[in-house]
Amino acid sequence: MSRQKEIDLAGHPADRGAEPGARPLADRMRPAALEDYVGQKHILGPDKPLTRALAAGRIHSMILWGPPGTGKTTLARLLAVSVAMRFVQISAVMAGVKDIRAAVAEARAAQESGGEGTLLFVDEVHRFNKAQQDGLLPYVEDGTLVLVGATTENPSFEVNNALLSRTRTYVLRALDAEAIRTLIDRALADGERGLATLGITMDAALRDQLAARADGDARRALNLLELAADIAAASEARVITQAELDEVLREGLRRFDKGGDYFYDQMSALHKSVRGTDPDAALYWLSRMLEAGADPRYVARRVTRMASEDIGNADPRALRLALDAWETYERLGTPEGELAIAQATVYMACAPKSNAVYSAFNAAWADAKNRGSLEVPMHIRNAPTRLMKDLGYSEGYRYAHNEDDAYAAGETYLPEELIGTRYYQPAPRGLEIKIGEKLARLRERDAAGPARQTRSHPAAAGDEDQDGTSPDDPDPSR
Incomplete structure (x- = not known):
């Protein structure tokens, strides 16, 4: 069995030989052999890559990502034992570049004196900054040490790409x-x-x-x-x-990290339950978050977002109800106000769903961003001065209220390059059924009427003696 050495938070060797009773039970009960390790069969089962590597007597650098208490530190120790390597542990919370250099120097000395390899275990590796993470790269690449990093945070966000590309990530699951x-x-x-x-x-x-x-x-x-x-x-x-x-057991025991993956995973579960029209699941995830300490104001904010993103005009009342629930919480506080958030959540889970406005807005936003500054058509430009009228601003504008049914059939309002574009496609659910039917009727009238010859640039001053006004138009500049 290999000699195990740890470095404590201050960077000094830790005494693993202390009286058993002086150490917490969880530390004393760590298994001494891999066969006694409990859980994580999805990475340690037969024919798994990690199992095959251990059987061959070698180990590769890796990131162990999982919730607290799932055996990340224990597994790292047992890996070192299994392949007869020195085990050196540092914590990214307290350690710095100096500690990394010291670990590297010891690893080199051990390698040169007896050929003994070193497994460097970095607890909470996501706490290392970019420079500290980059400082590990050359020693991982040249084999001076095998790096095993442990993190409770998503490594794709918290660990540098350069380090991720040189390690393999294993996801440890909460124990059943x-x-x-x-x-x-x-x-x-x-x-x-x-x-x-x-x-x-x-x-x-x-x-x-x-x-x-x-x-x-x-x-x-x-x-x-x-x-x-x-x-x-x-x-x-x-x-x-x-x-x-x-x-x-008096205190709540639910896992909930207000800034980490558990927070966003549970919020995602709540959002998807509402979108999936499952009020029971929505209530469960809402309760999970609130019981574990989520800020009800943040939850109310996200519920309001759901009203626009996933229900939209299929039931516009959802947005008002979400805002009312938010305001109710502000007035009543906890726990009375949380019931209003639950009420809004259940209403939206049961409401007809439409992301038509959400999709239309995203598509219009993309055109606004990528198509450049397309000119405003002349007939819908503002014309507050005589010169602007002489240049053709507002010329030919049809005041909708003077038209049949207050609709100017055949009129266009998009830039020339986008005429005919349809961003908004109402869903065949809820109120949007009626909206879709109305738009279809209006488009039939557009098709039956004369097509407008849209102009986007002003005429030369004095070319026409028209101001584009209508005697029945109270203000053609609007």
Whole structure:
């Protein structure tokens, strides 16, 4: 077995030989062999790339990405043991370039003296800045060390492309209740590192309850178990009862990072549930976010966005209801105001859906951005002065209110280059059915009328003695 060496947050060697009781239970119960590692079968199962690499006695640089308590640090240690490499650990929270250089120097010395390889484990690697991440590149490339970085954040956003291209990313999943129950049983039965010497017992149903409430986090489960055991140890019976378990489970245990992937994943789930017309799922994800501490104002803001993006003119009332819910929360606060947000969410989940305006707006925006400054047609330009009228501004403009049904059939309002473009295509749902029918009728009238000869540039002053006004037009400049 290889010698393991760690560097603590301050950059000094950590004492792994301390009394077992002086270390937290979660640290004491780390498995010593890969076969005792629990979970992550999707990357450690038969014929998986990581399994094949270990079988060949080699390991590659990698990023381990997953929630807290899923075994990232433990797996890194066991990988080093499996391929007989030195294990050096630094934390990106406290370490800097100096610590990286020291680790590299030690790795080179070990390589030159006995050919021993070094696995450098960087906890929270996403906390390294660009210069620090770039500083690792040459040593990963030349084989001075094998880098294993651990992160709870999406590496595609937080880790430099240069470093990502030289490593392989493995996604670690939250542990299921069965896996965590296995770890709880081990801790209660282990007399050397666990709680067996304390004579602590715990009913199977309570173990299941703790496993479920740990929310996929093995470290959290063992920390809570240790707290409950400390309480039980003070009693003569030394039994963890429902009372002891309730005491340590008082705080909510849902995973929720207000600025990280869990936040955006859950918000995405809420949005997609509304879009998918599933009020039950929408309520669940809304509750998950609010129960875990999401700012209701931010949720209300996103719900308002859903009203425009996914419902639009199929039911324009959704937007007003979303704004009312937002305002209600501002007036009532928590928890009363959250009910209004839930009401708006359910309404939108059940409402007819249309992204027609959203799609039309995006398409129009793209043309506005990419087609340059297309000229405003002369007949719809403002003409506040005589010179502008002489140049043909507003000439031939038809005041819609003077036309049949207040519609100037055949009139055009787009730049010449875009005439005939249709951005808005109403969905055949909700109110947009009626909107679509109306637009279809108006386009039939357009087709039956004479086509306008659109002009985008002014005539020479004095070429025509017309001002483009209509005696019935109260203000042709509008």
